[in-house]
Amino acid sequence: MLHTESNYSRLTQFLPVVGWLKTYTRQEFNSDVFAGVITAILLVPQGIAYAILAGLPPQLGLYASILPPVLYALFGTSRTLSVGPVSIAAIMIASALNAPEISALGRPVQSALILSAESGIIMLVMAMLRMGGLVNFISHPVLTGFTSGAALLIIGSQLPQLFGLKTPSCGIDTACYSQYLSGIVPAALAIGLVAIGLLLFFGKPLVLILKKIGMEVYLITAISKCGPLLTIIAATVAVDYLDLHVATVGNVPSGFPELTFDFLPLEKWYALLPFSAFIALIAYVESVAIAKVTANFRGEKISPNQELIGLGIANISAAVSGGMPVAGGFSRTMVNFSAGARTQMAMLIAAAILALAVIFFSPWFENIPKAALAGIILVAIVPLVKLKNIAHTWRYDRGDGIAELATLLGVLVYGIEEGITLGIILTVMSHLRKTSQPHIAVVGRIPGTSHYRNIKRHSVETWPHLLLLRIDESITFANINYIEEFINVEIRRQPGLKHIVLIFTSISDIDTTALEMLENLNHSLQSANITLHISEAKGPVLDKLEKTDFIKQLQPGKTFFHTEDAVRELCGLN
């Protein structure tokens, strides 16, 4: 029985879907159906829009909304995360496809599928290496700076679409620009602006109005989330009826996505590797961040490593079914959650609706005006630009503010991957700088006790030939220079010094660099006739030191169990 139980728990660990299916209720199903329909209504325009944002045919976004969420539903640990095409990944895909070394290889659709497959494989490898904790190493300021920068890039790419313009290639030729701007298509601009107006109206204003007339909450949610779909239908109908000449989505192949294995050229895999790595990293970090937010609301638990597996398999399935790379989308997950989704059943239903839409409604997508899609993207993206946040971060923590600003500027000026790298380097440097100055206390004995406390805060006994130092952090390459310098200053301050006792209560590790520097320090102290001792070292630290001959080198210096023992012996109090 116990054996079966452990097999079962291992099964739910690898296949979290089993966990909630076991106790799934009729009531949960009703909630999930409602949320699934709402999310599907959002997924259709988002899928098309984000594929176009990535510079890909629309079906790559639609296909990415079918198989990947199904597989995430089986393997992922979040019950409400909506996996599918997302704007930030879309701009990263666009950046990869536009890189000279990638566009030279041709066939952008194939490149996009390789990005899906490769980022999925990278996530699985990270899961095998138990690198789920990697999410720790991308700090919030870097993530925020990156998101703002990517959102600005997206806005820059969508404004021409809104104006009906082709993407410019004028460079710094200002004469060209004035000619370029004369190409504005008024009909497109009108559609785009009306679309933005409609979408904004479907936000707060409509909700307030419906609340006032006393409509039930679930109906309000349903109606307000139909904004993007209704906007697109209205725009498409308008183009058709008014016979407007604006750019439209164009041919979308009908029917189910066929399983494809069109991603074999190894040369491309190699060229796309850095881009895939960054897409995997950001897709993972963003997804886990969103999954955690909704999980926290309901006291559910996210397993970072299992998330790597779920998202990895989802991305590989995207590649196989002809879809672009996927991640958990922030706004869509919040819609799914607030529409009442209880489990991933909601996303299974949404995926089924998407599949039906692709089979039966594909021809209708053809005439969607691009300006309306640009409107949808802009309304979704503008709130992600959080420039004020930089000032806020800057005031709270200078180092973090610099990292956030540098990431934003790096993304805008050098590119997405370069910006993220710069941000990570700056965060790590600022972190190392901070940890390179550990707290060190000169301590003395509280009279009549065997307690040792900071001489700056307590009135304590000290001895002119004895220096007691408590180092409040593990000793590593990052702080050993500071510690050495601190000790040297104290030695100059106390001319009659004969013994230094390092109190190791807070030290849980000494790395190789620190050990070698301590050996050098001990050596030069010995030539100055000062003996170094250690007290209160923890077991593992002593074990580690005993693998070396440091303790032998200390002689006549000793390792004491208690600081009190050291003081008694070195002051001859015994």
Place this chain on the structure above:
Amino acid sequence: MLHTESNYSRLTQFLPVVGWLKTYTRQEFNSDVFAGVITAILLVPQGIAYAILAGLPPQLGLYASILPPVLYALFGTSRTLSVGPVSIAAIMIASALNAPEISALGRPVQSALILSAESGIIMLVMAMLRMGGLVNFISHPVLTGFTSGAALLIIGSQLPQLFGLKTPSCGIDTACYSQYLSGIVPAALAIGLVAIGLLLFFGKPLVLILKKIGMEVYLITAISKCGPLLTIIAATVAVDYLDLHVATVGNVPSGFPELTFDFLPLEKWYALLPFSAFIALIAYVESVAIAKVTANFRGEKISPNQELIGLGIANISAAVSGGMPVAGGFSRTMVNFSAGARTQMAMLIAAAILALAVIFFSPWFENIPKAALAGIILVAIVPLVKLKNIAHTWRYDRGDGIAELATLLGVLVYGIEEGITLGIILTVMSHLRKTSQPHIAVVGRIPGTSHYRNIKRHSVETWPHLLLLRIDESITFANINYIEEFINVEIRRQPGLKHIVLIFTSISDIDTTALEMLENLNHSLQSANITLHISEAKGPVLDKLEKTDFIKQLQPGKTFFHTEDAVRELCGLN
């Protein structure tokens, strides 16, 4: 008077030479003359050999031994560091000059001078930015791995010279190799092996013999350090007398190096920038490491930032006087130190001797056989290969061992710069991984006191509705996930929990990421009806938190001055 004093101390800070000149004695001068002559005798063959190792004409090494040590003597803080051409920098120069993008630009001598100027400028910029502490961030394992790898590269480049072979360009064509090896010049090999034998004999064996016959120590030092010079003289004479046909150094221009400004093309500066940066970094780190060793012996002090200035000016002067990049050499500094150098006067004397040698003896250098120089380099370099050290490091600290091995392999397989970068990344990742699991103690009250201690180590009072947690490290992006997870586990363990008090005694900073995660945590705790409190936060931490509305968000949670206050209030003991 006080004013003058402070001006004077500012002067010695910027021009450390003033510090020792003021109290310079006749006796010190005698010691310095002796050490200077010995070091000069070593510098001549080293200068020629290291220039050839770098793939440069011999005079670039000789010129680098004249002006740079003079300027370091004025601006550097080490009294015994011997600045000049060094083997590790030489192999880095060779690696830069052989890089396809650099060799395509032609004129290697010009490139070498740009490397000198650029690395000097980088050091000065680092000094301005007060980045002397950067030396902290290159851990000893990375430095050792790099040194072993670079030494192996040097050995690989010198063996063909020893055999009289041209550098191979066979690739994987084995037939070519057998033909290539048939080009061995027996005379060169003989000279090389005799040179190695002589050099080894001038080491320990000769010293032991001279000690046995009762010679005075300073004479023994003088004689044994003449090994390289005598070897070269013997080899040159042998080639001349026996009329051997072996590769020799070739034309060395006579007379003083002219000041040159042949380093203007900006394109080259840009292409060489990454190489200069690594040369600057390694030259600085190695020089400071050596300077510290000798300074520690005599209780002198090295100022890392002033070292950047001294080495930076020395390198710029190398460029201007036609020399290759310079650094403090390990073996030469130890020779200088053990020959009794008291101050940089020794290096001024050595530089003067070098200048005379260049003026009067240049034609003689022409016939030095390259095989003898290869012997000198090999004898100096082989001890730097410390492969056993990797096993040693590995046993002591797994993460450091991996970093050391990866650096070594990276240097050998990918290149010098790549190897160092890999090593730094691995060290930082391992460091972050360690600091990402801070010590957290669940604490309780020692009965009858207001002391709070770890429940695992002491028998203490606890309360089922109250959790007291002491976090023993600053809260940052690197460890906040671990802390959050720790708290979640404790919550599940204590079902009747109503209040959590975080005890902040050891926390000296909370970064932006940690703050945001704490806000999220507080939010989800509130929806689970658990209130979060803080106690014993230090002043600066509270000040920082008060810039945000975190403390307001905590309500009804509070910030307590003492943990005892928190317990009294939350347990209704007042």
